[in-house]
Amino acid sequence: MDLVEQALQEKLPEVAVSFFVVFSRFECAMKRIGIYALGDDKGVEADWNRLASDLGQRFLDEVIASGIAPILIGKPPKKQVKLADGTLGWRDMGAVQNSTDLFLAIRRARNNLIHGGKYQDDGSGYANLVAGAERNDALLGQAMAVLRLALESRPDLRNCYFKY
Numbered sequence: 001m002d003l004v005e006q007a008l009q010e011k012l013p014e015v016a017v018s019f020f021v022v023f024s025r026f027e028c029a030m031k032r033i034g035i036y037a038l039g040d041d042k043g044v045e046a047d048w049n050r051l052a053s054d055l056g057q058r059f060l061d062e063v064i065a066s067g068i069a070p071i072l073i074g075k076p077p078k079k080q081v082k083l084a085d086g087t088l089g090w091r092d093m094g095a096v097q098n099s100t101d102l103f104l105a106i107r108r109a110r111n112n113l114i115h116g117g118k119y120q121d122d123g124s125g126y127a128n129l130v131a132g133a134e135r136n137d138a139l140l141g142q143a144m145a146v147l148r149l150a151l152e153s154r155p156d157l158r159n160c161y162f163k164y
Contacts, residue, residue: 076105
């Protein structure tokens with residue numbers, strides 16, 4: 001069995017798999033249309049802050065008015081941190097105030113999904129939410145709704161997203 005098959009057998013919730021696909025393709029499209037910056041090691045990274053700046057406050061206002069992301073905006077994903085006793089824990093983050101904060105919340109949702117152990121197998125063969133992570137599916141769904149709206153707001157990004 002290959003690595004993909006093994007990973008898929010963990011039976012992550014569909015929204016988690018969907019979010020990973022959408023986020024990955026979105027970042028790829030960003031870079032292909034030139035919304036990128038050089039990272040610390042001179043590698044190319046999607047420039048989320050530039051996208052947020054390009055979309056501006058109007059975009060956040062539209063997200064709020066549409067009601068597509070109330071949890072993502074009002075109580076964004078927590079940040080995984082190292083606690084004083086050396087264990088990993090979660091720190092609450094303040095409400096989203098601008099488009100930069102909004103896209104940071106989406107990236108944090110991605111990081112928590114990929115790196116933060118938000119889902120785990122409890123022995124039942126199904127990846128369940130870790131304790132206290134009941135909001136994850138809603139956060140991922142809302143993040144995808146925001147990315148969809150960003151695609152609608154940027155035809156160049158949308159065309160590239162669906163072309164490749």
